[in-house]
Amino acid sequence: MKHIAELCGVSVATVSKIVNRKDDDVKEETRLRVLKTVEEEGYFINTLARSMKTKxxxxxxxxxxxxxxxxxxxxxxxxxxxxxxxxxxxxxxxxxxxxxxxxxxxxxxxxxxxxxxxxxxxxxxxxxxxxxxxxxxxxxxxxxxxxxxxxxxxxxxxNYKGMYEGVEHLLGLGHKKIMYLQGETRLSFGEERFRGYKDALEKHGIAYDDNLVATTTFNVEGAYGYLRENGLVPETTAIMCGNDLMALGVLNWAKEECIDVPGDLSIIGYDDTIFSVISSPKITTVNQHxxxxxxxxxxxxxxxxxxxxxxxxxxxxxxxxxxxxxxxxxxxx
The missing domain is CATH 3.40.50.2300 (Response regulator)
Structure with a gap:
């Protein structure tokens, strides 16, 4: 650091700030000049020595x-x-x-x-x-x-709010029989989403139906395989999915069965990943940031x-x- 400081015409303290990424008060021009000199001189940070000193x-x-x-x-x-x-x-x-x-x-x-x-x-x-x-x-x-x-x-x-909003959106469009295709999990977010699904139905006077809730894996194959084997409960017009991959699986199954989306079946995913915008149609989903x-x-x-x-x-x-x-x-x- 002393050598670099001499070459750049700055203090050792300034070099130390820059190489340790604590340089908020250092001018950008100075920071770039020091980093360029470090590179040109072939120096690199000895992380082992630093960790022994700083823990x-x-x-x-x-x-x-x-x-x-x-x-x-x-x-x-x-x-x-x-x-x-x-x-x-x-x-x-x-x-x-x-x-x-x-x-x-x-x-x-x-x-x-x-x-x-x-x-x-x-x-x-x-x-x-x-x-x-x-x-x-x-x-x-x-x-x-x-x-x-x-x-x-x-x-x-x-997770509760995301699921609640999804179901409420479907109810607002006029759907009455909404399936929830959830992913297998022992973690709390699964319980929160399930509670959001039930509460949204209850608020709008729709009786909860256990036959409309199914569990499979959090992927395309899980959702597709479940529907291929079991199909839909009669008069089901919408599906809430545990994530966007599952929504893709539902979409693939619907296309094979010549079911129009969203005309015959509405689908909502979860996560708002890249898959929700590259699919056709683009998938309505819950953004989790x-x-x-x-x-x-x-x-x-x-x-x-x-x-x-x-x-x-x-x-x-x-x-x-x-x-x-x-x-x-x-x-x-």
Whole structure:
């Protein structure tokens, strides 16, 4: 740093601020000149030496259930963007919805001495294993009812409101028999969405019918396979889906059965991922602000780490319905 400072005509303190990403009060011209000189001189930061001195590795772990699911892809991208902005490296771990892999990754990340971990929980849970594991670094969770003790940050998307708005939209169009094709989960967001579905029906005087609720996997194959095998309950005119992938599965099935969407069947997805806008018709869905959620998880966790205040904090995130082409008034037969 002394050598770079001499070459650039600045103080060692200024170089230190720039290479450690604490340069908010440094002119952009100076910052770029220092970084260019660092590169030209072939210097790089010795992260091992720095971590031994500061007890900080500038690394975070991010655990996701299924990176192929666009919801987790978008959330991971938001987390990575924020981590890079803050001068951190993010290690991504994919659990395939397995609690064993989730816990294995948690142990490995702690062994790597990451500064913090973000856990987007797998669908599979094991209360005993979770309660026995001691996570010795600050960690954040998303939407989950995991049994890990003492999280620092929890980001909670309003799943109840998203489902409620979706059902209310369909009821407002005149639909009476609305199916809910939900995904398999033991996590709290599943209960919240189910409650939103039932409450919206009740508010509008529609009796809940258990035959209109079905459970399958959170993917195209699950929704498509269920409908191919079971079809629709007679007079069903609309389907709420657990995510956009399931909505795509319903759309594929409808096309095979020559069912017009939205003329004969309205479909609503969940998540507002890329799949909802590249499909034909474009899918009405619930926006959960995936990218923003990833940013918030990292930002809030780093603030906790920097302040060394690990009292639990919960950050609510609103959801809202995005109306596109897959919903409309039911046809009168």
């Amino acid at each position: 900080n590795t500038k690394t975070l772990g991010l655990i996701v259930p299924d990176i192929k699911n666009a919801y987790y892809t978008d959330t991971s991208r938001g987390a990575e963007d924020m981590a890079v902005r803050k001068g951190y490296t993010l290690f991504l771990c994919n659990t395939d919805d397995s609690i064993n892999k989730e816990i294995s990754y948690l142990v490995k990340l702690m062994e790597k001495q990451v500064d913090g971990i973000i856990i987007i929980a797998s669908m599979e849970r094991d209360v005993e294993m979770e309660e026995l594991l001691k996570i010795n670094v600050p960690f954040a969770v998303l939407n989950s009812s995991t049994n890990y003790k003492d999280y620092a940050v929890k980001v909670q998307v309003d 995936c990218h923003l959620v990833g940013e918030i998880l990292v930002k809030e966790l780093l603030e906790k780490i920097d302040s060394e205040d690990f009292t639990q904090r919960m950050i609510p995130v609103a959801s809202h319905l995005v109306v596109r082409e897959s919903t409309g008034k039911p046809m009168i037969h």
